[in-house]
Amino acid sequence: MKKALIIVDIQNDFLPGGALAVNEGDQIIPLVNSIQNQFDLIVATQDWHPANHGSFAANHQEKSPGEVIDLYGLTQVLWPVHCVQNSPGAEFASDLDMKQVAKIFPKGTDPDIDSYSGFFDNGRKKKTGLGDFLQSEGVTHVYVVGLATDYCVKYTALDAASLGFQTTVIKDACRGVNLQPNDTEDALSEMLAKGIKIMTL
Ligand code: VGL
Ligand code: ZN
Numbered sequence: 001m002k003k004a005l006i007i008v009d010i011q012n013d014f015l016p017g018g019a020l021a022v023n024e025g026d027q028i029i030p031l032v033n034s035i036q037n038q039f040d041l042i043v044a045t046q047d048w049h050p051a052n053h054g055s056f057a058a059n060h061q062e063k064s065p066g067e068v069i070d071l072y073g074l075t076q077v078l079w080p081v082h083c084v085q086n087s088p089g090a091e092f093a094s095d096l097d098m099k100q101v102a103k104i105f106p107k108g109t110d111p112d113i114d115s116y117s118g119f120f121d122n123g124r125k126k127k128t129g130l131g132d133f134l135q136s137e138g139v140t141h142v143y144v145v146g147l148a149t150d151y152c153v154k155y156t157a158l159d160a161a162s163l164g165f166q167t168t169v170i171k172d173a174c175r176g177v178n179l180q181p182n183d184t185e186d187a188l189s190e191m192l193a194k195g196i197k198i199m200t201l
Contacts, residue, residue: 004139005039006130006160007032008118008146008153008174009047010096013082013089020082022147022175026093031173031201032145033097041102041137043130045118045146045156047083048090048106055114056081066179072112074122077179083108105130117155119163131163141166149176150183157196168197 013019015026036042049055057065057078065080083090092098105128107115115121119131134142142165144157153174161167169191176184188198 001140001166002040002138003038003141003143004041004043004134004137005036006118006142006144006146006156007042007044007096007101008144008156009045009083009148010093010146011047011083011089012091012093013047014147015093018082019080019089020177022177024175025147028145028147028173028175029093029095031170033095035145035170035173035201036097036100039143041134041139042100043118043133044092044098044101044104045128045130045152046090046092046104046106047108047152048085049083049108050111051081051084052111053084053108053114054111055079055108071114074113076114076122085109103133105133116152117159118152119156119159122155131159134165135163139165141168143168143170145170145173147175149174150179150187151177154187154191157191158194161191161194161196166197167195168199170201171198172200 014022054071057063113121142160
């Protein structure tokens with residue numbers, strides 16, 4: 001067995017004070033740093049949007065964050081402008097240890113489609129390369145940590161499991177957006193129902 005850690009979107013805009021702040025998002029960073037020595041391979045995903053991204057409420061007339069639209073045939077939650085390519089908000093948290101990260105996978109780069117998963121866009125049309133990379137490295141087990149539990153962590157874990165990786169989400173090293181109060185709990189239940197293990201440190 002070969003174990004990989006997938007660090008999902010621990011970027012300034014998802015931390016308290018950021019454009020799409022996740023409550024307590026900063027609290028996971030010491031945990032994520034402290035477990036890294038337990039893995040054979042570490043990768044990170046990075047939400048990396050062009051300024052004209054279709055997931056930004058500001059790019060649609062009379063729309064506010066939290067509203068839902070149809071974006072080229074897919075249901076799309078609208079978000080505040082966040083993780084714009086090369087902006088400070090898109091940078092990894094300054095206290096996140098990135099020294100052992102073998103490869104970074106940007107996602108959400110196509111303005112016409114969002115990408116919650118670190119593996120595929122939301123239409124499952126294009127790969128980011130993460131799946132092929134993990135397979136080429138002989139990874140069998142993946143552990144997912146980061147932000148946010150109810151969006152990018154969830155879809156990354158579901159895709160990892162669908163690709164055949166034994167998948168575990170480390171729940172206390174994740175935090176959720178919770179547009180609805182139960183979104184994080186619902187996401188964990190859905191992952192569990194799809195064969196993903198949920199563990200705490
Ligand atoms: C995310 C909403 C929009 C996430 C990214 O990282 O969970 N959520 N973009
Ligand atoms: Zn995004």
